[in-house]
Amino acid sequence: MREDDKNPPPPLPTIDAALVRRLVAAQFPRWADLPVRPVAVGGWDNRTFHLGDEMTVRLPSAAGYVPQVEKEQRWLPVLAPGLPLEVPTPLAIGEPGEGYPFPWSVRRWIDGETARLDRIAEPTAFATTLAGFLAALQRIEPAGGPAAGGHSCFRGASLTTYDGETRRAIARLGDRVPGDLVTRIWETALAATWSGPPVWFHGDVAWANLLVRDGRLVAVIDFGCCGTGDPACDLAIAWTLLSGASRAAFRATLDVDDGTWARGRGWVLWKGLITLDNPDPVRAAEARHMLDQVLTEYAESVRQ
Structure with a gap:
């Protein structure tokens, strides 16, 4: 048995609106009063939630997707000016907390x-x-x-x-x-x-x-x-x-x-x-x- 099999990582908490509310309240109190609800098509690699009417919160669903958080934060602002259509705008990056072990992101909502x-x-x-x-x-x-x-x-x-x-x-x-x-x-x-x-x-x-x-x-x-x-x-x-x-x-x-x-x-x-x-x-x-x-x-x- 491998060592990492003997010590598996703890299970993820349920990624739901309640978790998002706690994370936002703890790390971005200026947005704590905004309503949180799942988006209609929330994805598989990441779970996405509305934060008010103009933002979304996006949380990786597994460790393998974590590198994508920093990558999008780093590169979307670089790519956007050269593109003819709208792309996501990163607004903030959250830290692990409330039992959730990964970084997460806040973006501007795109209507469509x-x-x-x-x-x-x-x-x-x-x-x-x-x-x-x-x-x-x-x-x-x-x-x-x-x-x-x-x-x-x-x-x-x-x-x-x-x-x-x-x-x-x-x-x-x-x-x-x-x-x-x-x-x-x-x-x-x-x-x-x-x-x-x-x-x-x-x-x-x-x-x-x-x-x-x-x-x-x-x-x-x-x-x-x-x-x-x-x-x-x-x-x-x-x-x-x-x-x-x-x-x-x-x-x-x-x-x-x-x-x-x-x-x-x-x-x-x-x-x-x-x-x-x-x-x-x-x-x-x-x-x-x-x-x-x-x-x-x-x-x-x-x-x-």
Whole structure:
């Protein structure tokens, strides 16, 4: 038995509005009278709560997400001036307390709805706007930025990080997926290695991290997985939310080469394969959608 197995860390307290009220009252008494309530889409890596009408409190849900707190505090103010859409504005950083063992953050609230398809007025315009945002992010000077690694869940790093996990998932799923085909797609992605200089990436470009108002994309949130490296991970949205003309517009606006597109496809394939067996039926359905989109788009690309 390892030493850390003999002395496991104490369990986290329940991360709820009551804990947030205690933390705020103890460390930021000027905000102690503001109401606290969970946000509608609170996230998984972090738990997020409204603090009054103009702020949010964001708390890591596990130790592995703690490095993201300081990273966002440090880099969001650097990135924001070069970006064409709203991004979170850090206002304060909290310390461990009230039984909660991690640092936490206070940000300015950004009004908007998460980018479900039924909330997007014009998918192609949405895709073009998003591509323009990512292009602007990639143009920001990367020197000194955090290189892809554990803090980014290895987004921006080589897909080989997840090679073993992906192949085990293919074997486990058996005839639920076309094993030979998904292996071919995966190996094509692995072979398309990144050889360019590092650029900034967001790391989690998903519908829940994109905000719309009146059907238009206005903000990108949750930069916890951001860093500098290979931007292919940011292409995953092309298969998880976009399709057809909107996918084509997204790729054309970003001017994505075949190798980077193949790696982006690989990121989605990995995610779909490892989550297909998720006991949550919603997440399992999302995984099936990812895989179906990858397989269909790959087949179309081969025919062209």
